[in-house]
Amino acid sequence: MTNLQEALKVYFIMGSTNCLEEPAEVLKKAIAGGITFFQFREKGEGALNGAKKYALAKKLQGMCKEHQIPFLVNDDIELALELNADGVHIGQEDEPVSVVREKIGDKILGVSVHTFDEATSALKDGADYFGIGPIFPTKTKEDAKPSRGTVLIEALRENGINIPIVGIGGINSENAQSVIAAGADGVSVITAISHAESPKEATRALKISVDGKR
């Protein structure tokens, strides 16, 4: 498998509702900028369903494949299996971690955690990486919890938990380095790339920040 820690550095999450232009165009520019991981998250008002959702996922998966970028599906385990995606990302309100692990075999399993207990339990049940957020305030996820900064990332690292971690929520090239400095392996973003004037330049700037060059 890919070196997950390395692959999670610049993790782009996107669905049609996050885009100001054609989703494939946005992804193309993000790939040109150097994203290292991708999650298809088709959610929110106006989200596609059924055949249209499948067709978009398939198209974006093809683009990721061409550039050896892992392609994960958010929430929809059946779609991930149908597409033979590289993995899935689930949260605490989705199917239990152990059940999803059972369904997907050795595909990549990302789990959102908000507390130390959720983290240890997800680890025991088979998570491959954690998504922790919202680190900063975000308007992108309607039901996001209040932002809590990097405290949980720091607490997990201080306690020797070395599973790959990405921060999420309100992250951009100005604040990404602080998330890495707290112990995360990468940053996951939606609007910092999908709403950028230049998704390619925004991705480049994020990469520089993650690498600590700014």
Ligand SMILES: Cc1ncc(COP(=O)(O)OP(=O)(O)O)c(N)n1
């Ligand atoms: C990398 C990453 N981290 C966290 C999330 C949020 O997952 P969840 O809490 O299940 O919320 P939804 O994204 O399903 O609305 C994520 N998707 N990716």
Ligand SMILES: Cc1nc(C(=O)O)sc1CCOP(=O)(O)O
């Ligand atoms: C999908 C998601 N999950 C979050 C969490 O806290 O678990 S915050 C979030 C939205 C991230 O979007 P943006 O980069 O535009 O802030």
Ligand SMILES: [Mg+2]
């Ligand atoms: Mg979810």
